[in-house]
Amino acid sequence: MQQLLAPINAFLGCETPESWIQAAKKPEQLHVLLIDHCNCELKAAQTAMMMIRKYAIEKSSADILKLWAKPYEDFVYSQTRDAKAFLNRDVKKNDITADLVASQHLAVSADLLSKMIRLIKEEFHHFEQVLQIMASRGIAYTNMRAGQYAKQLISHVRTHEPLTIIDKLIVGAFIEARSCERFAKLAPHLDDELAKFYTSLLRSEARHYQDYLSLAEEVAGGNITERVEFFRIKEAELILAEDNDFRFHSGMPTVEVLLHKTTK
Numbered sequence: 532m533q534q535l536l537a538p539i540n541a542f543l544g545c546e547t548p549e550s551w552i553q554a555a556k557k558p559e560q561l562h563v564l565l566i567d568h569c570n571c572e573l574k575a576a577q578t579a580m581m582m583i584r585k586y587a588i589e590k591s592s593a594d595i596l597k598l599w600a601k602p603y604e605d606f607v608y609s610q611t612r613d614a615k616a617f618l619n620r621d622v623k624k625n626d627i628t629a630d631l632v633a634s635q636h637l638a639v640s641a642d643l644l645s646k647m648i649r650l651i652k653e654e655f656h657h658f659e660q661v662l663q664i665m666a667s668r669g670i671a672y673t674n675m676r677a678g679q680y681a682k683q684l685i686s687h688v689r690t691h692e693p694l695t696i697i698d699k700l701i702v703g704a705f706i707e708a709r710s711c712e713r714f715a716k717l718a719p720h721l722d723d724e725l726a727k728f729y730t731s732l733l734r735s736e737a738r739h740y741q742d743y744l745s746l747a748e749e750v751a752g753g754n755i756t757e758r759v760e761f762f763r764i765k766e767a768e769l770i771l772a773e774d775n776d777f778r779f780h781s782g783m784p785t786v787e788v789l790l791h792k793t794t795k
């Protein structure tokens with residue numbers, strides 16, 4: 532575990548502050564933590580899908596991706612969702628990705644496609660795992676506003692290619708690395724089932740961070756240290772800034788959050 536975490540901790544600009552862990556381990560915050568975690572897994576899959584739709588597959592394959600995401604999106608966006616029915620749904624064809632047609636858009640398209648497909652499969656699986664734990668604890672999935680973290684990071688992505696894709700990949704690396712760091716920090720404070728689950732997620736999230744970073748380097752075809760440093764500072768600023776919301780990637784909880792006065 533220390534071997535997995537050492538490069539992640541070296542990559543991130545700061546550790547998760549103790550005050551965030553204090554807020555996160557409160558039993559009354561558990562439903563917020565799990566629902567937001569669930570959303571993060573779906574967002575991670577959707578973001579990777581957008582990356583391959585834009586940079587790695589032929590337009591004709593876009594519908595295959597849509598079909599893949601449909602059950603998850605239908606569940607999340609429907610008002611009459613039923614977690615048990617969703618989890619027990621009949622999955623007819625497990626690997627629709629074999630039908631995707633890779634594009635020659637970028638020299639790294641094939642690598643991007645294979646890494647992102649694996650990532651999407653894992654994020655969808657994590658989504659279902661979180662939902663399963665929630666269902667077993669009687670925590671219903673509800674629509675919850677996303678935190679500012681990812682949105683703020685994405686706001687710094689440069690707007691012309693290939694700088695856009697390089698920045699998006701670096702942002703992906705930071706989000707995955709932070710998730711990994713937080714799972715490790717949280718695990719000792721949670722009950723056995725959640726501690727085991729969060730520890731089990733470390734390995735894949737650590738690989739996702741590495742995949743994003745190596746893809747960014749491949750696309751750039753040169754040194755990206757300066758840009759990584761730019762995002763390292765921006766990311767650490769968000770983690771160390773006061774935050775009125777409590778979320779999986781939120782900043783330092785305000786007094787209101789610590790007193791559990793904000794729930795939305």
Ligand SMILES: [Fe+2]
Binds near residue numbers: 575657736
């Ligand atoms: Fe995940």
Ligand SMILES: [Fe+2]
Binds near residue numbers: 707735
């Ligand atoms: Fe991930």
